[in-house]
Amino acid sequence: MFDKRFYYLIKIQYLGYRFHGWQKQPDVKTIHLMIDRTLKYILGDIRFKTLGSGRTDAMVSANEAALELFIYNEPIINFEDFLELFNHNLPQDIRALSIEEVDKDFNIIQDSKLKEYHYVFSQGQKNHPFCAPILATILEPLNVELMKEGAKLFQGTHNFKTYCYKATDKGEYVRTIESSEIVDNTIYTANFFPETSYVFKVKGKGFMRNQIRLIFGCLIKLGRGEITLEYIRNTLKEDSVEVMDYIAPASGLILHALDFEQKKGIR
Numbered sequence: 001m002f003d004k005r006f007y008y009l010i011k012i013q014y015l016g017y018r019f020h021g022w023q024k025q026p027d028v029k030t031i032h033l034m035i036d037r038t039l040k041y042i043l044g045d046i047r048f049k050t051l052g053s054g055r056t057d058a059m060v061s062a063n064e065a066a067l068e069l070f071i072y073n074e075p076i077i078n079f080e081d082f083l084e085l086f087n088h089n090l091p092q093d094i095r096a097l098s099i100e101e102v103d104k105d106f107n108i109i110q111d112s113k114l115k116e117y118h119y120v121f122s123q124g125q126k127n128h129p130f131c132a133p134i135l136a137t138i139l140e141p142l143n144v145e146l147m148k149e150g151a152k153l154f155q156g157t158h159n160f161k162t163y164c165y166k167a168t169d170k171g172e173y174v175r176t177i178e179s180s181e182i183v184d185n186t187i188y189t190a191n192f193f194p195e196t197s198y199v200f201k202v203k204g205k206g207f208m209r210n211q212i213r214l215i216f217g218c219l220i221k222l223g224r225g226e227i228t229l230e231y232i233r234n235t236l237k238e239d240s241v242e243v244m245d246y247i248a249p250a251s252g253l254i255l256h257a258l259d260f261e262q263k264k265g266i267r
Contacts, residue, residue: 003047007102008069008076011258015093016061017133017251023055031056031094035067038089047072053108053258054115057210061134062255063118064097068108076101114178115207116257119200119216119248120188123223128192135188135197136252142223144198147182150222150232151200154180154215158236162244163218165210175211178203182219188254201256210247217246 012035020028024036036050053066076082079099086096120135123142127135154177161173185197200216218235221227235242 003072005104006071006075007104007106008071008099009102009106009108009260010067010069010099011097012065012067013063013095013097014061014065015133016056016059018093019058021056021058021060022052022065032067034091034094038086039069042085042089043071046074051108053113056255057213057250057253059133059250060253060255061251064257065255066108066258066260068102068106069099111260114203114205114259115255116201116203116259117207117212118187118254118256119202119212119252120185120197120254121200121216121252122194122197125194127194130190130192131194133251134254135193136249138220138223140224142220143225144182144223146229147219147223150219150229151180151182151202153229153232153236154202159238159240160208160211160236162235162240162242163211163214164208165214165247167208167243171208173208175206175208176204178205180215213248213250213253214244214246216248216252218244220248221246 014031016031018029020030022031024030024032032050032052039048039050049070051068056062056065083096083099090096121138122135123138123144124140126139127137131137157174157176159173160175161167161171164171164173167173180202182198182200185199187199200219202212202215218227218232222229222232234240
């Protein structure tokens with residue numbers, strides 16, 4: 001007798017500040033570990049498997065991420081009750097947003113999806129410690145207007161080898177960024193936030209290891225006056241051999257939204 005599998009897409013959000021990223025690792029607390037522990041507790045003897053849509057690094061947060069849940073033989077009957085029980089038992093810095101049934105044709109890793117990341121930052125002052133989990137504090141004054149010009153240069157199809165951590169000569173580094181801009185922050189607010197802060201917003205179908213943090217590290221160097229707009233243009237050329245030597249801090253990075261463009265397999 002064959003086991004029958006049921007497939008579900010679950011959207012989640014989490015504050016990554018106290019976690020060692022998404023992926024399970026020996027002897028450290030990760031998002032995937034805590035989710036699987038919680039599911040094992042609420043599902044009891046029901047067999048299951050989970051697969052994330054991608055990995056986030058240590059201290060990186062998500063306003064909207066996703067995982068696929070495979071359950072064997074016993075389907076989820078009431079989605080509302082499941083979400084309530086799941087959230088009741090998850091740690092307070094992880095929350096399940098929604099659940100929907102998909103079929104075996106849906107593949108959370110391979111199916112086309114658009115990711116929007118935000119990098120939240122301020123400049124020129126020391127902030128309240130409560131800001132630390134989601135807002136990067138750049139103590140030096142930055143030329144933010146110049147950084148806004150620089151951010152636009154990353155939009156489009158370019159060679160992003162300079163902005164891949166430990167790139168080799170065998171990788172595929174030509175990628176497309178759908179949009180890239182720095183805007184005033186009106187999205188993430190609190191009474192302990194600085195009066196002025198900013199969001200670097202970047203959207204694309206796929207990003208390489210540390211790509212966004214390396215890009216923003218470059219923009220920080222631009223804002224400090226250490227590099228020029230022409231330098232950025234040159235790093236995006238096909239023959240660039242430049243290596244970006246500054247990775248922006250992890251705690252300002254947020255996976256803001258995840259959109260599966262092809263609805264294949266979603267019921």
